[in-house]
Amino acid sequence: MDVILDNYLITISIIIVSFFTAMITSLAGAGGGTILLAYMLQFINPLVAIPIHGTVQLTSNIARVFLFRKYLVWKLIIPFCMFLPFGVYLGLTIFQNLDSQKIKFLIGAFIISTIVFQNIKKNKKVRIPKNFYYILGFFTGVMNMLVGVIAPILAIIIRNNLTKKEEIVGTLGFFGFIGNLIKIIGFMFIGFNFYEYLTLILLMIPSTILGSRVGQILLFKIDEKTFKVIFDAILFLLALRLLF
Known part of the structure; x- marks a missing residue:
């Protein structure tokens, strides 16, 4: 029997958190997976x-890709995918x-660094070629294997190209x-x-599929500023717990 399931309360709590974090990801574009892993x-x-x-x-990603399939920006997706497998191998x-x-x-430090970086005020967007x-795809491949939570950094970068x-x-x-x-294939290997x-x-x-759907419905019905404050606070506390 799976040792994780020996504690039913922990198992139930992880399932519940997976719902809410999938919902958060659909609302914010990224970050829910970071809370889930933490x-x-x-x-x-x-x-x-x-x-x-x-x-x-x-699974959550597949659900989001399906729900937002009309809005995929292939001119960014194709170059991102090219060198990602090589990064996964190194990672x-x-x-x-x-x-x-x-x-x-490493994960705790990376999450806290991401929160700090996200909250640095910028005067203007810099359009990224x-x-x-x-390069970003390669870097993502490496960090995906080591910390598993690269999406918040990707969200910061992609917002310079998309509105x-x-x-x-x-x-x-x-x-x-x-x-x-590719990460799953790597771990199987x-x-x-x-x-x-x-x-x-x-x-x-x-739970993640349902959370993604609920997040899509709520996408335009939540105050972004309040959401971000709560989101960062939860993430910071979980990351701090990983460090000590």
Whole structure:
């Protein structure tokens, strides 16, 4: 039996959090997956949590890509995908040589750095050239394997090229889809046993799909400023817990 499911309260709480974080991702374009991983790491070893998180997030990404399929920006997606597999290979190599405590610390530090970076005031947007997305895809591949939560950084970058919220949410969804798909293949390649955790994954998947749908419905009905303050506070506290 899956050891994670021995504690039913933890399992139920993870399923509930997966619903709300999928909803958050549909509302904000990114970040819900970061909260989900940070929460899972309070109870699960990162060597297990990151592959499970990637599998569940893949479902959420597929749901978002389908819901926002009309708004996908292919001129950014195609260059992003080109070198991503090479980044995954490098990240996987590094991942195998890190112990779980170092990975948890790395994730916590990365999340806090992201929050700080997001809140730095900028005078104007800097339009990023399309060719930069080749490099971004490679970087995403590396960091996806090590910290599993690169979407908030991608959201900051992509907002310099896109203005419509639907385009941002949909395109980020595709970035997550391809990133998590290749991540899962990478973990399968090094022998991670997804079947051992299948029950938890199957319980979380419907929750993320439903959360994505609810988030789409609420997209234009929430105050962004209030949402961002609450979101950053939750994320910061969870990340702090990973550091200490």
